[in-house]
Amino acid sequence: MRSVYPATLLVSAGAIGYELLLMRVLSIVQWHHFAYMIISLALLGYGASGTLIALNRHRLEKRFETAFALSALLFSITMVLCFILSQRVPFNALEIVWNPRQFLHLSLLYLLFMVPFLFAASCIGLAFTCRRLAISRIYFFDLIGAGLGALLIIGALFVLIPQNALILLMVLPLMASFVVAKEATARTALFAAQFVWLGLFLTGIPQTHLDLRISEYKGLSQSLEVVDSRVLHESSSPLGLISIVESPTVPVRHAPGLSFNTRHIPPEQLQVFTDADGMSAITRFGGDPLSIAYLGDVTAALPYALLDAPRVLVLGAGGGNDVLLALYHGAIAVDAVELNPQMSELVADTYAEFAGHIYADERVRLFTREARGFVAQSPDAYGLIHIGLLDSFGASGAGVQSLNESYIYTVEAMRDYLAHTAPGGMIAITRWLKLPPRDSLKLIATARLALVAEGVDEPAAHLAMIRSWNTSTLLIRSTAFTVDDIAAIRSFSRSRSFDTVWLPGMRGDDANRFNRLVEPYFYEGATALLGDGADEYMASYKFHIEPASDNRPYYFHFFKWTTLPEVFALRRMGGAGLIEWGYLILVATLLQAAIAGLFLILLPLLSARRDWPRGTGARMGGYFLLLGFAFLFIEMAFIQKFILFLSHPLYSIAVVLSSFLVFAGVGSAWSDTAAALLKARGHEPIPIAASCIAVLAVVYVIILPIAFDRFIGSSDILKIVITNVLIAPLAFTMGMPFPLGLKRVAAFAPHFIPWAWGINGFASVVSAVLATLLAIQFGFNAVIVLALVLYGTAALLISRGFPARA
């Protein structure tokens, strides 16, 4: 009996660890936006297992230990097996607009990854169902396991590559299976199976199939196809897999926005890939400025035509090219901020000689920090705050990043940057150019709003933008550009055949001179956005170019449903690039989550007994459905909000998810006591809990930005503690409505209990994806408000809908 506690802890740790590991792996082999799919399919596994157990409870109770040990063993096996099989599914996300078969491949991935979670959840569900007297202790170990699992995988990913982290994780349920099998009736068979599985691993056979099969369309795969290319260095952490590629026969020359008029060729470079994509470069620098003279002929060099020996802050230093750009142009001091310590180490240490020891230069200070946090806490003011290209052109062009939260390009971020510019100083942001214009116009709209919020009356006088055929550079300044500044920008652009997109006082015939478009789209867009009719223009524009904000930080999201039929029809006429496939995959994921949830969770329940009082089923179902949606909406919105605070999506998912699990669990365990206390004073506990959730959530919407601003520069440990402290009261309260409702149902309609679990599970599966779609469309605060409405409606349903007793 006692063995169930450590076994539950081990399985729970394995499940959350596997969930986070899959997010990491899919970011490498595919792209980042599968993270939300993983949350959904993990919940599907839990929901489906709940249904299975509910329908087979009596049989399973008799063989609890055997069933538990077998489920744990199958969890361990399928963890590895489904991982290997998933690598063989020929899913090509980029082909999704052309080939409907890709949707089937996506569904296959979804179902494959669900299987291990089905077995993990079966262990936990069996423990809850068959050991009802010890339920609170089992719950405790389940939650502690989840917390430890999140910590374990984050720590492991710092020292292990993902495949080895998987081996570590698969040992956990295997141990759980071993511990419980000792008490099982079929212990001999179980031990034999465990040893076969362990033996297979000791032969090394499964390991040979664990290699990550990275999409052949990602930058790293494509680079390695080039003759004589090879990976020189690889380092992995939760922040990403960094690969350094050397290509001696066909060297890479990465110089975005280089003028056609230049006479300078970039020197030898090493390619740097993060998660097998997002290429940047480390440029060979031997100290001779002439060797990097091409840096004077890129659009990103524009601010240096206006500034004399500025103090520069480079946000997202990466391979160090923007630092080199600043040094080449005579910056007096450069502060380089880079989030990933492994990236910093590559330029500062491993390839320091290749990179010309730029981080050892006495003018340069390197900070391994998150950009927004660094700026918020910095006491310094800069002549130039420089944000270069942080992503690859391919990724930018194909809508790969459409679901990425980016807190660097929001209105609030720009206000922070403006507050840290010295008098006469400016912000310079370089982006890849898209046609029809999207990034560039959204950037202008965002900068305009930030300037207005800072009290600038005429933002048009504070902005300047130029473009080459593939990049644009925007300058933003607290003070208006002078006549001399404008002349310098014109001269810089003309001599390099760059077009001006916007300059204070610019005339239409100045636009579209060198890189000619059918119409001067960029100038027209800039003029409209900086004029009186900006809002109407944004509303009628075919793509989403409204400013990004911390509440809706989807800078890369340009999709409008209303434009889809038009651009989809154009895909055979060269319009495929206008469709953001990242967004389409999210929609496809939502559909498959709904279908899978229906078939695997709800439909099997039809075979169970349904003899509850007439007329109460819909209301009871409604209650648990709304709770499922509401809980996940708040949880998902918080995960996305906390990315700003915790610097990276994986950290946010690990900390926020485990925090919600633990504190909601505690709240759930304490719900009986709370209900008794409230009832003694004549209050109904569920409406009180819903009201508390509403008050807390609204308070958080208001205080979170303030708390983030105050503590964003703190150490990681302190930020994790603060996150837990902030989430604890809310999650604690959110843990109550479900068990309280379940208890009321148990009193008069016990046969509805499996349905309550199933309906709630179904809602969770769907809402993990739906919450992200809603957040992209309406912002996090709207998702939270919607969740509160759902909680309120649920409370109404239960207070009016069905009796307290039969």
Next chain:
Amino acid sequence: MKILTCLLLIVSFAVQADDYAAVRQSMIDELQVYAKLARDTDASRLSDAVLRAMNTVERHRMVPASQLPFAYENRPLPIGHGQTISQPYIVALMTELIEPDADDVVLEIGTGSGYQAAVLAELVEHVYSIEIIEALATQAKHRLESMGYDNVTTRLGDGYFGWDEHAPFDAIVVTAAASHVPPPLIEQLKPGGLMIIPVGGRFMTQTLLLLEKTDDGEIITRQYGAVRFVPLTGKH
């Protein structure tokens, strides 16, 4: 029996060839519809010569066996090594935009399947093509030879520095955009020459960049793409 088998094979081949001719013609019909739309919007156009070339080149001989059923669909297809055979409409448009003449010498950077080179070879005097992926370079060389394109010369190597021995070129086709247009390629373009580059990811061509080197050496670019069909503002 042997004679019967041979006859069957010949008949089957003939039927197959006819089948492909029919689907290829359907593809050309589709391209003509788009070409008509393009004319209406006063942007690019597809000439009869380019459409003839597109109707001559056997695309089905340039795709992997798994993609044969889709060989004449107007969409990009995977050809392995992370590469694609371009969408026929894009190939036609790129060919059209460089205004090929019968006595032109054209440089192609990125041979890939060899499809673009074959289409060009139908229209110009000689095509020089460079590929950086060894397997594709070897495959395309043999394929183009077996299809009888003796006016195409291919080699494996770095396209950044062009092909100096055969420069200058009347036109240059770069089949995938890099972070910048290599200065050596601009140098190897004749005054009055044109360079075309598709911009965007695999499967996702966004626009076509047409670079013109004027007679006095000035560089002017134009960008074409689906944008011309989409009024950027208006009723949704």
